Amino acid sequence: MLARGLRSSLYLSMKHYPPHRSLNATRPAKYFSSVHTISNPTPRFHRFSGLQVALSVLISASLGFGTAVYLTDSPYLKSETPQFGSSDDIQNAISDLKKIFGAGSKVSTDPDDLHDHGFSANDHHPGMRHSVVVYPESTEDVVKIVNIATKYRVPITAYSGATSLEGHYRGHSTGGICVDMGNMDHIIEINEKDGDLVCQPGVRWMDINETLREKGIPLFFPIDPAPGATIGGMLSTGCSGTNAVRYGTAKGEWFLNVTVVLPSGEVIKTRQRSRKSSAGFDTTKLFIGAEGTLGIITEVTIRLAPVLPTTVAVVHFPNVQKATEAVMDVMQAGVGIQCVELVDDVFMSAINKFGMSKKVYPEKDSLFFKFQGPATIGSASPSASASLRETAEIVKKITEKHGGTGFRLARDANEADELWADRKNAHYAGLALVDGSKGWPTDVCVPVSKLPQLVYETKQDIKNAGLVSTIVGHVGDGNFHALILFKTDEEMERAKELVHRMVKRAIALDGTCTGEHGVGIGKKEYLIGELGEGTVQLMKTIKKTIDPLGIFNPGKLYPDDVTSSTQKTSKE
Numbered sequence: 413m414l415a416r417g418l419r420s421s422l423y424l425s426m427k428h429y430p431p432h433r434s435l436n437a438t439r440p441a442k443y444f445s446s447v448h449t450i451s452n453p454t455p456r457f458h459r460f461s462g463l464q465v466a467l468s469v470l471i472s473a474s475l476g477f478g479t480a481v482y483l484t485d486s487p488y489l490k491s492e493t494p495q496f497g498s499s500d501d502i503q504n505a506i507s508d509l510k511k512i513f514g515a516g517s518k519v520s521t522d523p524d525d526l527h528d529h530g531f532s533a534n535d536h537h538p539g540m541r542h543s544v545v546v547y548p549e550s551t552e553d554v555v556k557i558v559n560i561a562t563k564y565r566v567p568i569t570a571y572s573g574a575t576s577l578e579g580h581y582r583g584h585s586t587g588g589i590c591v592d593m594g595n596m597d598h599i600i601e602i603n604e605k606d607g608d609l610v611c612q613p614g615v616r617w618m619d620i621n622e623t624l625r626e627k628g629i630p631l632f633f634p635i636d637p638a639p640g641a642t643i644g645g646m647l648s649t650g651c652s653g654t655n656a657v658r659y660g661t662a663k664g665e666w667f668l669n670v671t672v673v674l675p676s677g678e679v680i681k682t683r684q685r686s687r688k689s690s691a692g693f694d695t696t697k698l699f700i701g702a703e704g705t706l707g708i709i710t711e712v713t714i715r716l717a718p719v720l721p722t723t724v725a726v727v728h729f730p731n732v733q734k735a736t737e738a739v740m741d742v743m744q745a746g747v748g749i750q751c752v753e754l755v756d757d758v759f760m761s762a763i764n765k766f767g768m769s770k771k772v773y774p775e776k777d778s779l780f781f782k783f784q785g786p787a788t789i790g791s792a793s794p795s796a797s798a799s800l801r802e803t804a805e806i807v808k809k810i811t812e813k814h815g816g817t818g819f820r821l822a823r824d825a826n827e828a829d830e831l832w833a834d835r836k837n838a839h840y841a842g843l844a845l846v847d848g849s850k851g852w853p854t855d856v857c858v859p860v861s862k863l864p865q866l867v868y869e870t871k872q873d874i875k876n877a878g879l880v881s882t883i884v885g886h887v888g889d890g891n892f893h894a895l896i897l898f899k900t901d902e903e904m905e906r907a908k909e910l911v912h913r914m915v916k917r918a919i920a921l922d923g924t925c926t927g928e929h930g931v932g933i934g935k936k937e938y939l940i941g942e943l944g945e946g947t948v949q950l951m952k953t954i955k956k957t958i959d960p961l962g963i964f965n966p967g968k969l970y971p972d973d974v975t976s977s978t979q980k981t982s983k984e
């Protein structure tokens with residue numbers, strides 16, 4: 413049985429998360445061998461032009477013949493706007509879904525269900541219901557759903573942990589099918605000797621780690637976004653988290669292969685389970701960060717890392733500049749840093765005010781470190797690890813050199829958990845700063861050396877806008893988050909404008925509009941300014957080649973087509 417209690421003990425705020433997937437909330441991870449019946453649609457041949465021909469050859473070579481032959485004379489290939497089915501088509505699609513899956517719990521048009529799947533308590537982008545929610549249990553089920561969506565040209569959106577922050581899984585205005593992956597949450601195979609694990613996409617990363625712990629397997633999956641996030645959603649958003657400074661992001665090599673139902677209805681597996689492969693370019697990566705726009709992931713092989721002893725320390729600085737300089741030196745020292753988190757003075761006062769911490773912190777810009785190192789031979793206790801002690805000593809010296817004060821190293825594992833929980837409660841501690849407020853969460857990322865400038869200018873901007881916001885950064889990666897508080901619609905508009913300016917600032921500093929949350933609907937207007945028109949056009953061409961009807965999660969990720977004159981304005 414999965415110990416879901418871990419979530420509440422580590423993350424005191426977990427109870428505030430939107431109730432999700434009541435269908436499988438208590439489901440234990442199961443083990444079974446999977447057999448996929450791959451159904452290929454009837455091949456159809458069509459003519460293409462220009463880059464589409466080149467790409468279709470390229471993509472068909474790697475994704476399988478079925479993809480290329482699926483390319484149709486879709487109006488979407490010729491025009492910029494996909495043509496979706498009518499409301500009658502949607503009703504026909506629902507009726508086909510009910511015929512295939514029965515009208516029971518696998519297909520829902522319950523208004524509450526539709527609402528829950530098209531809105532989010534975690535962000536403030538406009539919500540939009542889907543027309544129907546379907547709960548597949550296998551790859552074969554997903555193939556059937558995709559084929560119905562294609563038959564009626566109905567938008568189709570995957571939904572998993574529902575923790576994404578940029579409106580990723582909102583419905584489409586014409587209506588559509590939401591595919592809730594919550595019943596596909598099984599761990600299929602754990603290969604301890606190989607350090608990998610095969611699972612369905614609806615399993616949560618925290619449940620994987622808890623299962624490994626319960627089984628006494630000293631391995632874990634180190635990508636750590638929101639506690640409720642699942643492997644399919646994590647892969648699809650290209651996420652990361654506090655561990656990224658040591659382990660990298662979802663865009664690294666943590667996903668060895670994926671099984672995907674393509675818009676054609678064809679099922680492909682991107683590669684085998686070996687740790688590395690130079691057989692062609694990396695088609696697994698095509699789906700990482702694709703936000704459900706290129707297909708639905710139904711099985712994944714992930715890499716695992718050895719669990720090592722860790723401990724936590726906190727240290728305070730006169731300003732962000734000094735803290736960032738200290739981090740740059742610490743990273744160059746080559747010591748065992750698993751996480752290094754920058755928090756600002758406002759955040760520290762939020763922690764004190766939130767009331768969940770046993771400590772009272774100095775309200776100064778601060779760094780939380782998680783150190784990691786091998787256990788000392790013969791020692792039973794992680795805190796006895798000589799490498800952790802040595803790392804702590806080195807880091808203390810470096811931080812003092814940069815004006816760090818009050819260096820506090822956890823005395824034992826309990827205190828380390830408490831210190832880390834204080835950092836992890838960022839979202840809810842932040843909200844406690846202004847009674848009755850809501851928060852607009854956002855993230856941007858810049859080269860680490862540019863972070864002090866970005867934070868300084870953003871803090872000034874927040875002050876000038878007359879709003880309150882905490883700032884928390886995965887400083888080792890130059891990634892920072894703001895949670896801008898608002899109560900009224902007018903304040904929300906000001907928060908939105910602040911985010912806009914923050915993104916522009918980050919891009920101007922050679923950074924990105926999102927280091928880890930992804931694009932969804934919230935950040936797509938920035939892609940051309942950040943990546944350039946050619947790169948965005950390449951992304952769109954790949955999208956159109958794989959999903960010629962444009963029905964997979966429409967309206968997300970790809971910038972809307974605009975005239976060159978409006979494009980110019982949006983870059984200013």
Ligand SMILES: Cc1cc2nc3c(=O)[nH]c(=O)nc-3n(C[C@H](O)[C@H](O)[C@H](O)COP(=O)(O)OP(=O)(O)OC[C@H]3O[C@@H](n4cnc5c(N)ncnc54)[C@H](O)[C@@H]3O)c2cc1C
Nearest residue numbers: 572573574575576637638642644645646651652704709928
């Ligand atoms: C409190 C809080 C803290 C957070 N902290 C972090 C953090 O530290 N780092 C970070 O990176 N993010 C963070 N996030 C954001 C979020 O956790 C990540 O974006 C996460 O990767 C989303 O996973 P999910 O399972 O919830 O996906 P969902 O929200 O369900 O879906 C996200 C996207 O993936 C697509 N998708 C889902 N499943 C599939 C599938 N099987 N096949 C194809 N497409 C699919 C959906 O269509 C959607 O576009 C945080 C969010 C919250 C609320």
